[in-house]
Amino acid sequence: MKPAGWIFVAIVAVLAGIFAVLNRWERVSISLGIVRLNAVPLAIALFAAFLLGMAAMLLVSLPQDRRTRDLLRAHGLLDAADPPSSPVSARPEPRDAFEA
Secondary structure, rough: OOOOHHHHHHHHHHHHHHHHHHHHEEEEEEEEEOOOOOOOEEHHHHHHHHHHHHHHHHHHHHHHHHHHHHHHOOOOOOOOOOOOOOOOOOOOOOOOOOOO
């Protein structure tokens, strides 16, 4: 990762820490239908919502990713073979446009 990327990650982490410290005494109630959670710290509730949202997006996107990979594999655009153990170069050799 480039230094600019690490700086961005550090800034986000510092801002999240500041948010957690400033709201450490804030409590919320969460109703999950049958169960009601009282006096849950706000920072923990937001972090849990963030993680659950990421997990939901992963589960929603997996079938589409599978269909896309199957389609690419069917057209020969996704190589299903194992990569060689010692590659000579990282770039593939260009093919002639008129080769069949």
